Structures are given as structure tokens and as C-alpha cells.
Amino acid sequence: MADATVILPGSDRTEPPGTSIGAPDPQTRIEVSLYVRDTGVCPASRHEAHAARATRLKPVFQEVQAFAKARGLTVELEDPARRLIKLSGELGPLERAFGTTLQHYEHLGQIFRGRRGTLSIPANLAGKVESVLGLDTRPAATPKIVFPRTPSTAASFKPNEIATLYGFPIVPSGTRQCIGLIELGGGYRDSDTATAFAAMRLPVPAVIAVPVSGGANTPGGDADGEVALDIQVAGGAAPGCRIAVYFAPNTDQGFVDAITTAVHDQANMPSALSISWGSAESSWTGQAVATMNAALSDAAQLGVTVTAASGDGLATDGVSDGLAHVDFPASSPFALGCGGTRVTGRGGTIATETVWNSEGSGTGGGVSGLFPLPDYQKDAKVGVSVSTKEPGRGVPDVAADADPNTGYSVVIDGQTQSIGGTSAAAPLWAAFFALLNELRDKPVGQPHATLYANAAALRDITEGDNKSGSIGYTARAGWDACTGLGSPIGGALTKVFAAS
Numbered sequence: 325m326a327d328a329t330v331i332l333p334g335s336d337r338t339e340p341p342g343t344s345i346g347a348p349d350p351q352t353r354i355e356v357s358l359y360v361r362d363t364g365v366c367p368a369s370r371h372e373a374h375a376a377r378a379t380r381l382k383p384v385f386q387e388v389q390a391f392a393k394a395r396g397l398t399v400e401l402e403d404p405a406r407r408l409i410k411l412s413g414e415l416g417p418l419e420r421a422f423g424t425t426l427q428h429y430e431h432l433g434q435i436f437r438g439r440r441g442t443l444s445i446p447a448n449l450a451g452k453v454e455s456v457l458g459l460d461t462r463p464a465a466t467p468k469i470v471f472p473r474t475p476s477t478a479a480s481f482k483p484n485e486i487a488t489l490y491g492f493p494i495v496p497s498g499t500r501q502c503i504g505l506i507e508l509g510g511g512y513r514d515s516d517t518a519t520a521f522a523a524m525r526l527p528v529p530a531v532i533a534v535p536v537s538g539g540a541n542t543p544g545g546d547a548d549g550e551v552a553l554d555i556q557v558a559g560g561a562a563p564g565c566r567i568a569v570y571f572a573p574n575t576d577q578g579f580v581d582a583i584t585t586a587v588h589d590q591a592n593m594p595s596a597l598s599i600s601w602g603s604a605e606s607s608w609t610g611q612a613v614a615t616m617n618a619a620l621s622d623a624a625q626l627g628v629t630v631t632a633a634s635g636d637g638l639a640t641d642g643v644s645d646g647l648a649h650v651d652f653p654a655s656s657p658f659a660l661g662c663g664g665t666r667v668t669g670r671g672g673t674i675a676t677e678t679v680w681n682s683e684g685s686g687t688g689g690g691v692s693g694l695f696p697l698p699d700y701q702k703d704a705k706v707g708v709s710v711s712t713k714e715p716g717r718g719v720p721d722v723a724a725d726a727d728p729n730t731g732y733s734v735v736i737d738g739q740t741q742s743i744g745g746t747s748a749a750a751p752l753w754a755a756f757f758a759l760l761n762e763l764r765d766k767p768v769g770q771p772h773a774t775l776y777a778n779a780a781a782l783r784d785i786t787e788g789d790n791k792s793g794s795i796g797y798t799a800r801a802g803w804d805a806c807t808g809l810g811s812p813i814g815g816a817l818t819k820v821f822a823a824s
Contacts, residue, residue, distance in 0.1 A: 327394075328447040329423060332456060334610025340438035340462045342431025350416035355400055356458035357537070357577050358409045359584075359615045360384045361451065366625040370590045373626065374405035384452045385409060391446050395421040406584040407454070407618070422456055429462070436461040436575075454618070455611035457577035458537075464576045464612075465508055465601040466642075467550035468633035468651075468747040470685045472728040480733040480742035481669065483560030484524045486725055486752065489669050491814025493759050498564030501758040504586040504594030504628075505554045505567060505751065508574035508601050510547025511540070512555055513737070520556045520735040529559040530566045532592065537581040539571035543737070552736045553743050554600055554751045561755035565762075568592040574601075576612040583616060583653075587623045595767045597623060598754035599632040599659070600747035604641040604649040605694050613652060613694060620658035624770035629757040632659040633746035634720040635688025638681065639710070639796030639805070647711040648690045648795050650719045655692040660771060661719040662749035663687040663807045664726025665785055679788025679799050679806040680727040680744075687726060687746060687790050689797060689805040692717035700772040704803040710795065721772060723785060723807035724749040756812060760821050774824050775809060781816035782809045 364380050367373045381404050388409050392399050396417045401410035411418075419426060423444030426437050439460050445453050472478035481489070512531070521528045533541035543551075551569065559567055570586045572578035579601070586597050605613075623630050635641045635651035643649045654661035664680035664687035680687045691709035695717035706718035725731065728744030735741075761767045768774075775782070785807040789798040797805035 329444040330447050330450045332443040332445050332453060332611065334614055335443040335456065337440050337460060337609055339440045340429045340431065342429040344427045345430050346428055348415055348426055348428050348437055350414060352415050353412060354415065354418065354458060355410050355412045356418065356456055357581055358388060358411055358456050359454045360388070360407050361454045362407050366622045368625060368627065370405065370588055370626060373588065377407065378404040381407065387449060391449065397421060405588040408584060418459065422459065424459060426459060434463065438462050455615040457580055457612060461575045463574045464579050465574060465603045467547055468600050468602065468636050469550045469553060469743060469745040470636050470728045472742055473683050475742060478729045478731065478742040480731050482524050482733050483557045484526060486732065487561035487755070488672060489667065489674050490724070490812045492561060492756055493763060493814060493818045495759050495762045498562050498758060498762050499566070501762050502566040502568055502592050502594045503558045503562060503754050503758050504592070504597040505558065505569045506582050506586065506599045506601060507551050507569055507571050508578060510545050510551040511543035512551045513543050516552055516735045516738065517555060521559065524560050526560060526563050529564070531555060532568050534568055534570045534585065534592070536570050536572040536585050537578050539573050539578060541569065541571055549736050549743055550600060550747055553732065553734050553747055554598060556734050557732060557748055558598060558751040558755045561752050562758045565758045568594055576609065580612060580616050580619065584619045587619055587626065587628055594628060595761045596629045596631070596754040596758045598751040599630065599653055600750050602633060602635060602651040602653055604643050605652045605655055605692065606643065606649055608652055616653055617656050617658065620653065620656050624658045627767040627769040629754065629768050629771055630659045631662050631750040631753040633750040634661045634663045636685045636745045637688055638686045638790045638792035639690050640792045641688050648709055650690045650692050651688050652694065655695055655717055655719050657695050657698040657717055658770060660753060661721045661808065662746055662753050663689050663720035663723035664746045664749055665723050665807055665811055666727035667725040667730050677783060677785055677811060679785060679790060681788055681790055682727055682729060687723065687806055689720050689790050691715065691805065692719060700776045704776060706803065710797065718803065718805060720808040721775065722753060722782065722809055722811070724752045724811050760818065763822065768821055774820060778820045779809050781813055781820045782811060783813055784810045
């Protein structure tokens with residue numbers, strides 16, 4: 325008699341985009357990431373988190389080990405801090421173990437494995453397993469980067485010039501801090517980094533590539549601009565800080581594995597983590613959202629500030645169903661959602677700053693369909709989604725320059741280019757918190773409550789909208805779904821967080 329199984333909540337997947345081109349070889353070996361639940365509190369240090377979870381999760385890990393052995397699967401890795409067990413095996417046994425059928429699909433020149441329907445797990449693991457990721461390898465996210473349509477007419481700032489415009493604090497040395505960057509493709513060249521920092525007249529930061537789940541620093545692809553932007557903005561705005569770049573495949577498994585790796589990294593110890601990749605909430609499975617959100621919750625408890633780009637597809641987030649959408653993970657209540665503005669400067673100060681909406685792109689923002697209104701937004705007058713008329717978590721929280729026509733001067737593959745996108749706002753804000761952490765006795769951690777309680781320390785953006793056609797939101801006094809609370813007033817925010 326077969327062992328009793330139950331459906332894994334949140335594992336339902338729709339048919340992938342593209343064309344089915346046949347079943348994969350059942351003898352192909354792959355790794356899957358199985359994340360277990362933990363109802364306990366994550367201690368406030370990475371070492372303590374590993375020790376506490378190793379004890380607390382030992383019985384569940386043993387049950388998963390027994391399941392793997394019975395199904396002919398191999399346990400490749402156990403990481404209690406991340407709540408992760410990596411299992412490897414041939415596709416045939418893995419399909420049977422989790423009750424699914426895999427197919428190869430081709431879409432937009434990419435070939436990937438896909439599935440539809442739910443996954444199943446043994447009944448004795450019900451409520452203990454949070455997600456099983458890696459069977460389906462469809463692309464999970466896009467980089468939030470935009471190039472100007474007419475580069476010759478675009479104005480741009482060096483990253484350190486943007487930091488100066490916003491009044492970022494000047495610290496004697498940022499060497500105690502590490503900024504983590506999540507990348508789901510592309511790579512960087514040391515020569516580009518050296519050229520960019522020479523142009524900014526800054527020392528070249530220490531940059532380390534951290535491979536995750538088969539990812540690697542592989543320059544030469546379309547995502548190189550994203551990686552270069554993140555490194556050069558983070559390092560240029562926070563001189564002296566170390567930078568750890570976590571490279572993972574662009575799948576839900578890769579995305580989640582990269583975040584859990586960064587949050588619990590005891591070697592590099594990032595105190596701020598920037599995420600410039602994401603996709604509309606409607607594209608995610610419940611299990612992937614649950615595991616990523618739990619990892620971001622860990623970050624908050626460990627004192628890691630997480631910034632995330634709110635997207636460049638205006639209020640629809642690029643979805644063509646005629647409805648408003650927000651981007652995840654920016655919509656997580658534990659991430660600082662970063663929207664985009666258009667900035668003009670004069671004499672080292674900001675002359676004008678409005679909502680970014682130009683040439684068919686612009687800042688994402690709206691009301692989450694996944695997360696309820698968090699306590700820190702209870703007085704922000706977030707309102708309801710323009711599509712569903714339902715309340716929820718408001719996105720973004722803050723904003724910064726993102727229009728590619730007033731964007732950032734970045735060196736990619738030896739060429740200096742102007743780049744924009746909310747991808748730039750996320751590492752800029754991460755750099756700001758890294759600087760604050762260098763000035764403080766302990767890291768800021770999750771900054772939302774302090775920001776919402778001190779809205780006057782941000783530049784309120786009251787002109788513009790993020791409408792795609794008729795769908796979207798208009799800027800207003802106070803928080804809005806275009807630029808959140810606004811852009812940084814560095815001196816005022818530094819005082820606020822020093823006091824906190």
C-alpha cells in the first residue's frame with residue numbers, strides 16, 4: 325500500500341508560457357530545495373539562529389531524511405539556519421516523490437522545465453514542509469532596469485553625485501559594513517568597476533561574487549547592466565563598504581536560495597541587502613512567496629535592512645490584464661519598497677523631483693493583493709487598490725531617482741551609459757542604510773516604523789502619476805502609491821536614525 329500523501333499548500337502552478345516540446349530525460353539528475361517551517365523566533369545573531377534552529381528543527385530534518393531515503397533521493401545539504409534541505413535525484417524518482425509530471429517548454433528563446441497543478445508530500449510532513457522549489461525552472465523575475473530611448477539626449481549623474489544631491493552622510497570609513505546584492509543573471513568585470521570608480525574619484529570597493537545554487541559571475545549577457553548598476557550605485561553612494569554579490573539562477577528556487585544565503589551569510593555579514601529583481605504578485609506560487617517572506621522576516625530579526633525595487637511597469641507592473649498589480653518582493657512587509665522619481669539638479673542641489681513616468685515606463689506602486697496593511701502604515705492613508713477596491717500593504721515605501729533620462733552614469737562592458745529603473749533606487753537606499761550602520765552602535769534593521777513616524781525627514785513628491793493608460797495612482801501630499809513617503813533628505817534622516 326502506498327504511503328498516504330497530502331497536497332503541499334501553495335504549490336499549485338499554471339501552465340507555463342510557451343510551447344511544450346516534450347518530456348525531459350527521466351534519468352537527468354537535479355537538486356531541489358525543500359524548506360521546512362519554523363514557528364520559533366529567529367535569534368538576533370546569525371550564529372545563534374543556526375544553533376537554535378539546528379536543535380528546534382532536528383526532528384523535522386530527520387523525517388525528511390527518512391522520506392528521501394525511502395524515495396531513493398540523496399540529501400546534499402542541511403542548513404538549519406536557512407530551514408533548508410537540498411535533495412538530489414533523477415527526475416523520475418523526484419516526479420514520483422512529489423506527485424507531479426514535468427515537461428520541457430520553449431518560450432522567448434529559452435528552454436526550461438515546467439509543471440502544472442499541485443505537489444504532494446507525505447502526510448507525516450503536512451504542516452512541516454513550507455516549499456519544494458526547483459522542479460519547475462521557468463524564469464521567475466525580471467531586472468528593474470531601463471535604458472533611455474535616445475541615449476544621446478539623456479542626462480545622467482555619477483552615483484556619488486546622486487548621493488550628494490540627497491545629502492547622504494559622509495563617514496570616515498565604511499569598511500565595517502557589507503552591502504549584499506541579489507543577482508539572477510549576468511556578471512561584472514573588475515575592469516568596469518575600476519573605470520567607474522576612477523571616474524567618481526573613489527577607491528575601488530572590495531567586491532566578492534558568491535555563487536548560489538549553480539549561479540555564477542558570468543559577464544557577457546543581457547543582465548550585465550543590472551549587475552554593474554547595482555555594484556556602482558551601492559559602492560559609489562557608500563564609499564568603503566564591501567559588496568557581496570549573490571549570483572543565482574533566475575528561477576523561484578534560485579531567487580529564494582539567494583536571499584536565504586545572503587540573510588544568513590556568516591562570512592560576509594551584509595547589514596543591508598538590495599534586491600533589484602521581481603515580478604508581479606500574480607505570477608508567484610504561494611509556497612515561493614511564503615518562503616521568501618519568511619527569509620525577509622529573518623532579515624528583519626537579524627538586523628538586516630532589505631531594499632527592493634518596486635518595478636518599472638507603472639501601476640500595472642507590465643501585466644496586460646487591464647488591472648493594477650504590485651511587484652514582489654517589494655510588496656513584502658519586511659522589504660523597503662523603492663519607487664522611482666525624475667530628478668534635475670542645479671549647483672549640487674535638487675532643482676525638481678517628480679514621479680517617474682516617461683516613454684512607456686515608470687515607477688511601480690499600488691496596493692498589495694497578498695499582504696494586509698502593516699501596522700507601520702496604519703496612519704498613512706494607503707486606501708484601496710484601484711482595481712480590486714480592497715485594502716492591503718501599500719507599495720512603495722520610499723523613492724529615489726530612477727528615470728533613465730535623468731539617471732545614473734554606469735560603466736558596462738567598457739562603455740559608459742546612462743541607466744535608470746527602480747533597480748537604481750534599491751541599491752541607493754541600501755547604501756544609505758549601510759552608511760547609517762557605520763555611524764551607529766547597532767544596525768538599523770527594519771526601518772519602516774521609524775520612517776513612517778518621521779515622514780518630514782523625506783522629500784514629499786507631489787507631482788506626477790504612475791498611470792498606465794487610465795490605470796494607476798496620482799501623487800499627493802503624504803504617502804502615495806507612486807513614491808511612497810518620498811526621497812531621502814539625508815541630513816534629516818541621519819539625525820532621525822541616530823536618535824532611534
